[in-house]
Amino acid sequence: MGRMDRRAVTLLFRQIREGWDVPTPTGMLRVKGDAAAREVAPLPYSLLTNLCHTVYWQRLWLASLHGEPRPTGMKAWTGDWRVPEASEWPTLRAEFLAGLDEAARIANSEPFDHRMESDEKAIEVLVALAVHAAYHLGQMNLLKRAVREVKR
Numbered sequence: 001m002g003r004m005d006r007r008a009v010t011l012l013f014r015q016i017r018e019g020w021d022v023p024t025p026t027g028m029l030r031v032k033g034d035a036a037a038r039e040v041a042p043l044p045y046s047l048l049t050n051l052c053h054t055v056y057w058q059r060l061w062l063a064s065l066h067g068e069p070r071p072t073g074m075k076a077w078t079g080d081w082r083v084p085e086a087s088e089w090p091t092l093r094a095e096f097l098a099g100l101d102e103a104a105r106i107a108n109s110e111p112f113d114h115r116m117e118s119d120e121k122a123i124e125v126l127v128a129l130a131v132h133a134a135y136h137l138g139q140m141n142l143l144k145r146a147v148r149e150v151k152r
Helices: 003-018 033-037 047-065 073-077 086-108 119-151
Strands: none
Touching: 003 086, 003 119, 033 047, 033 086, 033 119, 047 086, 047 119, 086 119
16 A cells, blocks of 8 residues: 555545534534434434544544554444443544544654554554544434424
8 A cells, every 4th residue: 555545545534624524623522512412213222322433443443543552352342332421522522623633643754653563554543533533423413403493
C-alpha cells in the first residue's frame, strides 16, 4: 500500500469529520446527556449506549496504532455494549471527537506515525475505525431524531 492509500484514508476521515454524508460529529452530538441516554421503543439502545460502544472500539484501534497490545479473545469484548450513565455523556462525546481527530492525524502524518508492524496493518486499522465510526454516526443521527420526535 502506498501514498495513494493513505490519501484515501485521509479523505475518508475528512468526509466523516466535515459531515459530507451525515451531520458533522460535533454538531450531531450536540445534545444533553439525559436526551442521549433516553431509549426510544422499539429501537434497541440509546444514542449514549451507541456512542459508548463506538468509543470502546475506537480506544482499542487507537491503542493498536500507538503500539499497545490488543486484548485477545473474549477479553476484547468485555465492556462492549454496556449501558453508561447519562453523566458519562460529555466525557464519551469528547473522547470520541478527540479520537477521530487522532485517527485523522495519524492517517495524514508524514512520516506515517504509527507503532504497528507495517503500514498496511495501520491502514487496515484506520479504515476499520473510520467505517465503524461512520456506521455508528448514522445510527446515532437516527437515534437523536427519534428522541426529538418522542418529545413532540
